[in-house]
Amino acid sequence: MKTVGILSALCLTVAVAMPVAAYAQASDAMAGMDNGSMPSGKKAASKADRALARAVRRALTKAQGFNVSNVYVRARSGAVTLSGTVDTGDQIAQAEQVAHTVSGVTSVSNKLTLFHGGNG
Known part of the structure; x- marks a missing residue:
């Protein structure tokens, strides 16, 4: 036992x-990785991605008549994804056009939708 x-x-x-x-x-x-979290190549790439996303957002902010408050911008190796909501259908196309003008953008995936207001 x-x-x-x-x-x-x-x-x-x-x-x-x-x-x-x-x-x-x-x-x-x-x-063995820098700062204990990411290899330096990935760290540099993510820094460049954040800088590109900021540049696209800055360009959208400067676009006349465009409300960027509900728009989210993500970038990965030159590919930009726009998501969130805008007030008019014209702004969906406008956002994509503006994003294409930013240096470093290789493609744009536009997932913007129209804001229908309120809870529901």
Whole structure:
């Protein structure tokens, strides 16, 4: 009976230790990366993506008669995605045209929709 208790305790210890060891190995693999989170190539790419998204948003802000308050801009390697809502159908096309004029934009995915107001 005592042997069964020892075996149970041993199995429980192994069951708890295995996930902890696996987690430690994953963390160790990340140690060789800049700042412990991302390889430097990806870090530079995401910085460029954020800068491109800001440039597109800035261009939309300067577009006459365009309300950018509910528009979200994402960029990834030159591909820009516009999402959110605008007041008129003309603004959907206008946003895409403006985004294409920004240097560095290679394609635009326009997912803008019309704002229908209110809750519902």
